[in-house]
Amino acid sequence: MLNDNPVIEVHNLTKTFHAPGKGGRTAALTDISFRVGPREVLGVVGKSGAGKTTLLRVLSLQMPPDSGTLNFGGTTIEDSTPRSVVRDVTRRTSTVFQGFSLLYNRSVLENVALPLKLRKMALTERTQKAREMLDFVGLKAKAEAYPITLSGGEAQRVAIARALVTDPQVLFLDEPTSALDAQTSREILDLLKKAQRNYSMAMILVAHHLDVVRYMCDRVLHLEDGAVRRMGPIRNSVDFRVDPIEALWGTPHDV
Numbered sequence: 327m328l329n330d331n332p333v334i335e336v337h338n339l340t341k342t343f344h345a346p347g348k349g350g351r352t353a354a355l356t357d358i359s360f361r362v363g364p365r366e367v368l369g370v371v372g373k374s375g376a377g378k379t380t381l382l383r384v385l386s387l388q389m390p391p392d393s394g395t396l397n398f399g400g401t402t403i404e405d406s407t408p409r410s411v412v413r414d415v416t417r418r419t420s421t422v423f424q425g426f427s428l429l430y431n432r433s434v435l436e437n438v439a440l441p442l443k444l445r446k447m448a449l450t451e452r453t454q455k456a457r458e459m460l461d462f463v464g465l466k467a468k469a470e471a472y473p474i475t476l477s478g479g480e481a482q483r484v485a486i487a488r489a490l491v492t493d494p495q496v497l498f499l500d501e502p503t504s505a506l507d508a509q510t511s512r513e514i515l516d517l518l519k520k521a522q523r524n525y526s527m528a529m530i531l532v533a534h535h536l537d538v539v540r541y542m543c544d545r546v547l548h549l550e551d552g553a554v555r556r557m558g559p560i561r562n563s564v565d566f567r568v569d570p571i572e573a574l575w576g577t578p579h580d581v
């Protein structure tokens with residue numbers, strides 16, 4: 327997968343935040359470089375505060391880095407990049423946020439169709455596409471329901487359908503199963519696997535539960551204090567003698 331042209335390539339990303347009492351700024355990301363291949367599933371792990379969500383927000387162009395370069399399938403995004411180019415790149419990605427982020431005054435169908443409405447797709451066409459996507463995630467019967475009436479697993483399926491409806495090349499996922507019980511988590515992960523196969527996209531997945539990373543990911547990136555501590559392919563067997571995060575890798579330091 328990495329031998330193909332990468333869908334995302336980042337070099338020396340740095341991001342700081344204003345932090346009163348900490349000398350003015352705190353570094354959330356420091357000198358981050360890596361590539362993600364087409365159809366690759368990359369896990370991002372690390373302790374609370376390591377910079378995982380910040381990395382997803384920078385990669386999904388929700389916030390700019392302080393320095394470093396971001397390249398999406400050959401298009402480099404930097405300060406001087408025209409907004410139309412940034413918008414085109416943004417449209418090639420989707421995000422499944424922690425906590426679903428559904429609009430509670432819109433029906434399930436309207437939620438899923440919303441990204442297409444924002445792209446000015448005609449009503450009939452976007453409604454049909456949203457219905458197809460609800461069918462794909464197993465929620466055809468809930469099209470007219472409102473999010474308040476859904477279980478956590480159903481709400482996450484709607485969020486996934488909404489993310490997939492635009493055919494993204496890259497799907498960003500921030501803790502997609504953190505609010506769900508074990509059985510529902512497994513169903514959501516299987517749905518994501520099916521989506522990744524059907525739609526041939528790359529995924530970048532932040533997860534606290536290492537079982538989730540082991541089940542889903544081809545490679546894993548370990549962030550520590552905002553820097554890449556280690557990155558490489560996941561190993562199948564677990565060596566319980568070592569740190570659980572360290573046990574995810576087979577070969578050392580394959581960045």
Ligand SMILES: Nc1ncnc2c1ncn2[C@@H]1O[C@H](COP(=O)(O)OP(=O)(O)OP(=O)(O)O)[C@@H](O)[C@H]1O
Nearest residue numbers: 343344352354372373374375376377378379380381
């Ligand atoms: N908007 C912000 N303003 C100031 N500091 C921030 C902001 N967002 C994140 N930070 C700081 O940046 C660092 C990284 O935060 P981030 O949320 O990316 O970590 P994380 O690994 O996702 O943590 P968690 O697993 O708890 O969600 C932390 O020190 C955090 O306090």
